[in-house]
Amino acid sequence: MTSPSRLASLSFYSTTPEQQKPPGNVHEGAFDARGADWRNLTLGEIDLSKARLCRVDLRGVDLHGCRLEGTDLRLARYDSHTIWPNGFDFRSCGAIGPQAKLNGAFLNSADLSEMDLEEASLMGAYLSGADLSGACLRGARLAGADLRHARLRGALCEETRFLNCQLDYVDFRCADLNNVELSTAGCIRGADFSDAIYPDALRTSLLGRAFQELDCWNPLTRRTTRESLLG
Template sequence: MPSVDNRPEISSKADYLLTAFDILTQIESGESLVGQDLSKTDLYAIDLSGVDLTNANFTQATLTNANLSGTNLSGANLTNADLRGINLTDANLTGANLEGAYLNRSDLRQANFTDAKLDKVKLQVALYDRATIFPEGFNYKSSGAVGPGANLNGAYLNTANLRRVDLTGAKLIGAYLSGADLTEAILENVSLSGANLQKAFLTGACLRNAHLGNVELQGADLRAADLIGADLSHIQSIAGADFSLVKGLSESDRAKLISYPAQQLSAWNPYTRRNTLDSLNIRVE
């Protein structure tokens, strides 16, 4: 018999999908989630940091923007799970199955994926670092993920949040970084030739020995950036770029920049409210 409000009756416990509230209640009561079936559950933005989720089943579960930092997910099944924006920093995913999972814009720094299955996983703009351990033979540098040595030539990273991200040695030739937040990012030895950095935030970024030839810097915020050894040849436009207190700008490079058309030098930066020429005259003492 159907219930009076016409909702289908639950015929068995297997028909009942746990909610985020149910799971958090279990944790608070001291119950274990090890090996638990959490498939197809909606756990949007749930905080499970530090929880032991060994062998748990998250098949087709929704964990977008969830915090699973420091969790033990060894042997877990995350097949086709929606993990976009998830925080997996310092998480243990040894032997986990992530086939077909969506990890776009996730944070994988210091995560351990030893022996994990990553077939058909989506890693666009996922963050990794030197401490991230990927399965042997997995070509993470060309997966669309962002980190040291990544191959991101021509990548669309407009407005991406890349604050303090380590991109040492990455290839970003012709990449689209308009409006991206690269504050204090490590961009040492990065190839940025032909990249679009219009209105990008590069405040305090390390650009040592970076290749910046033919980049577009209109409206970029380069205050206190480290440009020691950087190649600044043939920059397309510096209109509105703020170079205040940059480090390592040689006198010859400064002279080249000051020789740009007056229309570019007089342009104001939309964030700092300073024009490019004035910014080039504000030097590190």
């Protein structure tokens, strides 16, 4: 006859990673919670060393009492309300959030809508097709990033750095582009700026770009870049 503890163990391992809840106050051994939603939880003194927490949503989570040595946090999500253990370098752990260091990261087609990426470093990142609608990119560094076909509708891009970015077919509709320097972007072919917020000087600068960029049709928004700037 199977003991209750054995049944509990079998139940634990039959749970898929994205359904896993945080373990008890003390945990030993590998733990797999890839893709789980832990938003706004307060965790106790849990040993999550070497746990697999990639893609876990940690926004608003209190992790200050946890051990995170060797923990896989790639593409986990955090925000300004996430509390990390003292001395833990959350900026360089591969997680996505404010001040994250994600240079060269592969984020093609990623759903990053409504994410807080303020002052994040995404230089050379691969963001083609990514959904950044409503995201906060204030002060983010995107030099050399590939943003082709990305959606930044309603995004806050104040002081975002787009040096040498590929912005082909980007959806900038309703985005806040105040204090943004786009004259140094690699290409804006087919980008749509309809209802975006930006100064007249930026419009004039963009309208001075080559006709191959300005008169390119955006198949998603069904207008050319020039039309979006003049409309």
